Amino acid sequence: MTSNPLSGLDWPVRLLVFQDQNGTVWAAYTDFAWIAHRHAITDRAAQFKMATMVVESITSAVKAN
Numbered sequence: 001m002t003s004n005p006l007s008g009l010d011w012p013v014r015l016l017v018f019q020d021q022n023g024t025v026w027a028a029y030t031d032f033a034w035i036a037h038r039h040a041i042t043d044r045a046a047q048f049k050m051a052t053m054v055v056e057s058i059t060s061a062v063k064a065n
Contacts (some may be wrong), residue, residue: 003021003039003041003042003043003044004039004040004041006039006056007035007038007041010030010035010038010039013029013030013032013035013051014029014051015027015028015029015058015059016028016029016036017062020028025062026062027058027059027062027065029055029059032048032051032052032055033048033052036048
């Protein structure tokens with residue numbers, strides 16, 4: 001938010017985990033590259049990359065019981 005205070009509209013990022021009628025489990029979240037683009041943030045590439053890695057790590061463990 002220090003790069004563009006309006007980016008606060010997209011923070012904190014939410015992660016939605018749901019199961020469809022076929023039993024497939026999905027995880028949905030707003031892509032960090034999209035947030036950076038939306039708010040014209042160009043000086044935080046490393047931070048957005050790290051955030052992407054963290055959420056990908058979390059979502060890789062999502063599975064149905």
